[in-house]
Amino acid sequence: MISFVQILDFIGTFAFAISGIRLASAKRFDWFGAYIVGLATAIGGGTLRDVMLNVTPVWMTDPIYLICTAFAMFFVIIFGKYLIHLNNTFFFFDSIGLALFTVVGFGKTIALGFPFWVAIIMGSITGAAGGVIRDVFINEIPLIFRKEIYAMACVIGGLAYWGCLQLGMEDYVSQIVGGMTVLIVRILAVKYQITLPILKGDPTNQQEKE
Amino acid sequence: MISFVQILDFIGTFAFAISGIRLASAKRFDWFGAYIVGLATAIGGGTLRDVMLNVTPVWMTDPIYLICTAFAMFFVIIFGKYLIHLNNTFFFFDSIGLALFTVVGFGKTIALGFPFWVAIIMGSITGAAGGVIRDVFINEIPLIFRKEIYAMACVIGGLAYWGCLQLGMEDYVSQIVGGMTVLIVRILAVKYQITLPILKGDPTNQQEKE
Amino acid sequence: MISFVQILDFIGTFAFAISGIRLASAKRFDWFGAYIVGLATAIGGGTLRDVMLNVTPVWMTDPIYLICTAFAMFFVIIFGKYLIHLNNTFFFFDSIGLALFTVVGFGKTIALGFPFWVAIIMGSITGAAGGVIRDVFINEIPLIFRKEIYAMACVIGGLAYWGCLQLGMEDYVSQIVGGMTVLIVRILAVKYQITLPILKGDPTNQQEKE
Known part of the structure; x- marks a missing residue:
């Protein structure tokens, strides 16, 4: 079981790093900058x-995240121009990472004794905050605030995880249900182009007024 | 007394969240993105x-901040186009939030045994850093670096709070003086359009040179 | 010895703060905003x-960083238009700061019992992350991701420091070797315009695809 989770963790980290490195590449970052953006995407959340x-950030206890980002870097350097054909694969890997990171973040927060709503937020931060940091680094408005169901999948998955725990299910069953929920919500949202409504509350540019 | 401070805290959180949600709306964020920007504005500092x-971030110990941001969200969705007529009200609420957050941040830092100048900075961060995070998220230069007396009101209020403590005043009196100072400085600065000078030190774009 | 390191620390902090204040000035920030950007550049990493x-952030234990940033501020206000003639001096001061901050960050991390690769990253963060925060505040893509050898000098200096420790050298010798390595790499890189290659992995704008 441990090794299967580790494989998923590697796949998720790899996919997150790839997403950061590709966006950095599109902005003409140098190799160092691209590595840092990839790493921040993977470990930022x-x-x-x-x-x-x-608690001590998990990347400080195991060099696997640095190594995995280095693999992602070599992968982009070598296979750069073919990557566009792998978009569906990366989407699937990224969704696996999102699901796993959400479940890990939720479980760790509950284990530290925090209430379920803190765990849902921490699960979502684990899954989605790396992408926000990535977008800040490349000086774009964070994608997850405007496009697709992404962090919402983490919230729904966290609720499913918590619901299972409330029903007295085993911990590992709850994790699988929570993770599968994230995965399914994310894939269905993209397949059927389900998006949240744009907030049309206030058309004026409020920068003028604090 | 407790309940009066809680009401002020609710008003301040509500006003801060409204400011984030309105700016997110002007950038066409979806509902989720707008909620996150509102929440980050309210709890980021x-x-x-x-x-x-x-210490444990205060929002992790009490769900009131999440709930209050949700109220702000519904408020913007329902009353969106009328909000512009409430700008003066929101300005007043925002100033109350600024005053209260400054005092809370100052007091908490002093209570943990840090010197007064750390407390002044922490008071200002509590009051003003949420707005900086908000502006980073919407990809704008932070408003408080360029416009109006805002964080300076926190610094002056923190100095007043500290002065009162030095004079041997009761803690709650010092808090009221500190908070009222923030409120008055902020309101006078906007009313009489008092701004800090622009720094004209260096006209060349220094991006060229590290 | 202590006082010599303190002088270097003052020089480095001053140079980092100057870099932030000048960039803020070019963006027409007010005095307060410029001070905050200068401070964040100096202490952010x-x-x-x-x-x-x-551990408690070092600026909370000693007001020297706030005072030093205030000196930098007055310096820019008074000598603003002549600063361009001092670019070489500032470059040298900035490099001293980079070297010292890297060594301090590396040493502190090792002293807390973390492995060498965490120390190398922490040394690089101490040296280079302040500049990233500065660039986020002025709403530009972080310079170190695209231009010159900067954080790479920290990584190489950290490796040299670690190599010396592995060879059984005295701690202060290792610090000097590490710091000199950062300084030399940085100066040679700028003198001979050595840059890292741009990552050309992926020409498409990946914002379209998560």
């Missing part, structure tokens, strides 16, 4: 979570 | 403060 | 490091 939970 | 003070 | 190491 977990680091923010761990800093708020007041 | 306090979270940054608590992470540096090495 | 160390603060991020200390938050992840779970």
